[in-house]
Amino acid sequence: MRITESRYSRDRLRHDLAFRLIGLEARTRTICNWTGLTQDRVRKLYRSYVRDEHPVRRRRGKSPRQWTYFLNPGAVEADTRTLAATLTLFAAIRLQPSGRMAPTLDEGHRLCDAYESYRHVVTAPHIEFEHAALLADTLARGDEIRTGQCRGCGALNIIELAAIQRPPCSACTEPLREDTVRIPTSTAAAQRSAGRATTPEHAKSTHSGSELSRRAVHRPARRMA
Ligand SMILES: [Zn+2]
Incomplete structure (x- = not known):
């Protein structure tokens, strides 16, 4: 039970950070890197975020490196x-x-x-x-x-x-x-x-x-x- 609660808590923290990063217009790969979530999971979160009527621009392409x-x-x-x-x-x-x-x-x-x-x-x-x-x-x-x-x-x-x-x-x-x-x-x-x-x-x-x-x-x- 305790392990389950701990896992739930960690997943919740991952999703909290992912939503925050989506709101700041981070790229999918960046969100995966910082949260450990899969690209597929992040895409689903994007959809639910937008569905909740949060205006957000989804940036594509590679992250800047210069x-x-x-x-x-x-x-x-x-x-x-x-x-x-x-x-x-x-x-x-x-x-x-x-x-x-x-x-x-x-x-x-x-x-x-x-x-x-x-x-x-x-x-x-x-x-x-x-x-x-x-x-x-x-x-x-x-x-x-x-x-x-x-x-x-x-x-x-x-x-x-x-x-x-x-x-x-x-x-x-x-x-x-x-x-x-x-x-x-x-x-x-x-x-x-x-x-x-x-x-x-x-x-x-x-x-x-x-x-x-x-x-x-x-x-x-x-x-x-
Ligand atoms: Zn000075």
């Missing part, structure tokens, strides 16, 4: 900093990059929490969910871009490791030094996240003491509420 997308100057670059901040606050940058180990349901929910918070604080978001997942994965690997905190103003910056010349801080325009503070993927939030945050309001209160200071999150975003 991390250079995040360096596009202008709106995408600014949104990337905001999204990187929410990914950090929700401990949604996996310590173990995907590919080596299947993501857990809790990690999936944290990614959704972070992405929904990004959409909550930015008035006209430019980054879709699949790119958010790519950013989390790219920052977890840390071999092309990483997050860094300006020593002058504390703002979060995206640092391209192979760049010949490091650009100035996006917030205060001071030069970013070579020893710019690296923002760890394992934040205090990760240790505290036995229970996951489910709302932006929860995140604000729960993670206010995160190693990433509040101003680091709020400074660089040009369209923060």
